[in-house]
Amino acid sequence: MNNFVASxxxxxxxxxxxxxxxxxxxxxxxxxxxxxxxxxxxxxQEPLNIAKKYGINFDxxxxxxxxxxxxxxxxxxxxxxxxxxxxxxxxxxxxxxLSYDRNLLIADTRRKxxxxxxxxxARAKRQKSYR
Numbered sequence: 001m002n003n004f005v006a007s008x009x010x011x012x013x014x015x016x017x018x019x020x021x022x023x024x025x026x027x028x029x030x031x032x033x034x035x036x037x038x039x040x041x042x043x044x045q046e047p048l049n050i051a052k053k054y055g056i057n058f059d060x061x062x063x064x065x066x067x068x069x070x071x072x073x074x075x076x077x078x079x080x081x082x083x084x085x086x087x088x089x090x091x092x093x094x095x096x097x098l099s100y101d102r103n104l105l106i107a108d109t110r111r112k113x114x115x116x117x118x119x120x121x122a123r124a125k126r127q128k129s130y131r
Contacts, residue, residue, distance in 0.1 A: 004087040008078030009107050013067030017079035019087045022059030028076055029064060040073045047081035047104055050096055056088060074108070081105050 003020035026033040026044065033044050051058075060080060064072040081104040085094045097104045113122040120126070 004083055006079050006082035006086050008075045008080075008082060010074040010078065011067050011071040011111065013064060013071040013075040015062055015064040015072065015075035015079040017060055017062045017076070017083040019058050019060050019080075019083040022057060024057055025059045026062070026080075027060070028062045030061075036073075040069070043073045043077050044080065046101070047077060047084055047097060050100060051084045051088070051093060053096075054088075054090070054093060056084075058084075058087065074103075078104065078107060 003018055005016060005018050008015045008017070026048070028036065028044070033041060036044070060083065062076045062079060064076050066072075067075070081097050085097065085105065094105065098106075115122050118126070
C-alpha cells in the first residue's frame with residue numbers, strides 16, 4: 001500500500017485527498033488541520049475517528065479550491081472518507097462510515113438553481129399590478 005488519491009465535491013468546491021502510511025499528520029491546503037476553527041476541525045475529524053477504531057495510522061494531504069469555506073470543509077470530509085476506504089479496502093470501515101453519515105461517502109448533488117431571464121431571482125416572479 002503506497003498511497004491513494006480520492007476526490008470529493010460539494011457545490012463548487014473540489015477537494016483532492018492523498019493518503020499514505022504514516023504517523024497521523026493531516027494537512028488542508030498545506031496547513032495543519034489542528035489550526036482550523038473548531039467546528040471545521042470537527043467536520044474533518046469525523047471520518048478519522050471512525051478509522052482510528054481499527055488502529056490504522058496514515059498521513060493525509062488535502063488540496064481544496066473553489067466555493068466557500070463550509071463547502072470546502074464538506075468536500076474535504078468526503079475526500080478523506082473516500083481515501084480511507086480506498087486505501088484500506090475495508091468493507092467494514094465503509095459500512096460504518098455509511099451508517100454514521102451517508103454524506104461521508106456519497107456526494108451531495110444539490111446545486112444552486114439558475115436565475116431565470118426576465119425575473120429577479122431563481123424562484124421569485126415579477127409582481128403583477130392590474131390597477
